[in-house]
Amino acid sequence: MSASTGISLKIIATLSSTLMLACVKGLEGALPVGxxxxxxxxxxxxPLLVWLQYQGGIVEGIKTRNVKGHLGRGLAGTCSMYFSYLSLMYxxxxxxxxxxxxxxxxxVLLAAVVLREKVRLNRWLSVLAGFVGIVIMLSGHLSLSGPSRLTVASLASSVGVLLALLSAICTAGALIQIRYLSGKEKPGAIAFWFTxxxxxxxxxxxxxxxxxxxxxxLLLLLGCGFFGGLTQxxxxLSMRYxxxxxxxxxxYSSLLWSVIIGVIFLNVLPENTTLIGASLVALAGIYSVLSERRQRRRAASVALTTRSETADLTAD
Structure with missing residues (x-):
């Protein structure tokens, strides 16, 4: 199997994740978020336990020596989930x-502040472009030309935006924790203890x-759980290939899935500001990832050349 298999699994995972959120949205706040x-x-x-058993045993798959790390990842991820589900009510x-x-x-911001990672200029530029995209997205929700625009609907929309931003911040914290755990824990253990x-x-x-x-x-709750487990x-699996x-x-393919699901099942058309802003954020994110990938390849190439030259000198 090739990298294309991993990409296919990743795209299907984003679809599954979007379907999970669509199930939450379909509940329309009728049930408490908890x-x-x-x-x-x-x-x-x-499904996660079935998969762990298939991979070599549940007990072996969930073993951990880093309880503190899992607690940090779990806390950040749980807060992100609460804020995300609450935002879908608005x-x-x-x-x-x-x-x-x-x-x-x-x-990127947390990695620079918390992990003291060195962030290159191109990544800061992509972060800046991304935040411009976020401002564009938020403009459709938060722009108030005067008191007459301050309605219950606009306030609800503003609350939803704030909750979604809090979810994104908590997700960033969870990603930092996952990065820390990845070198020490099995992916199955990380997924199990979070769930x-x-x-x-x-x-x-x-x-x-x-x-x-x-x-x-009940069907929507079952769908939410099934697609949540399937996504993990x-x-x-995608990272194996x-x-x-x-x-x-x-x-970023999740934006496409959310638009399609929103139009077909929820009868909602996205705002132009959302599409424009999200596209800018996606482009900034993709540029950052590809730039970092090129940088790592360049560093690996330089290291390989240096070792080769050292070997030649030693041989001489």
Whole structure:
């Protein structure tokens, strides 16, 4: 199997992730977010356990020596999920998807501040371009020409945007933790403990008005869990066949899926500002990834040349 297999799995994973969010959006806030996350975790962990068993055993697959790292990843990921699901009560699926594109930009900022990583000028420029794209996206929600524009709808939209941005920031924190865990833990263990933690924390909201899901609601909850678990498996498999840097640009295919699903199933057309801004953010992100990839290849080539020259001198 080649890198094209990894790319295909990545694209299918973004579709699965978008379908999961579409199920949440379809609930239209009829059930508490904590209850939705519980079902997403409970149902989602089942295909994950089957996959872990197939890969060599559940116990072996979830072994960990880094509880602290998993707690950090789980906390950031859980907060991201709560904010993301809450935002879907106020803004469209496409808007929520597009605003989440800010996560890689926040990751660069966190990597520079928290991990003390050296960030090159071209990455800072891509971050700047990305934030310009975010401002364009937000302009459709936050531009108020006067008091007459300050309506309940505009306030709700602003709340949704704020929640989506908070989700993106928490996602960036989770990505930093995953980067830290990747060299020490198996992908299956990272996925399992995250899912287990979201399920456990969701139970804390049980006293706050959980309701028995009815008919279509139950189907949407099951769909949310199934697609959530499937997404984690597909993402893990995709990285077996291709480098993360090659796969990263295909994260942005989720915008296409969200537009298609929004039009066909939710009867919602995206705003022009959302499409323009999201396209700019996507281009900035893709440029950053490709630039870093070229830089690593150049560094590897220089290192190889240096070793070769050293070997020649030694031979002489």
């Amino acid at each position: 209850e939705v996350i519980f079902f997403r975790s409970l149902v989602g962990i089942m 803004i469209t699926l496409t808007d929520a998807t597009a605003i989440n594109y800010a996560a890689p930009l926040f990751t 287990a933690m979201t399920g456990a924390t969701s139970l804390l909201t049980l006293p706050f008005g959980w309701r028995l899901p009815q008919g279509e609601q 498996i597909l993402l893990t 291709a480098d993360a840097s090659l796969l990263a640009p295909f994260d």
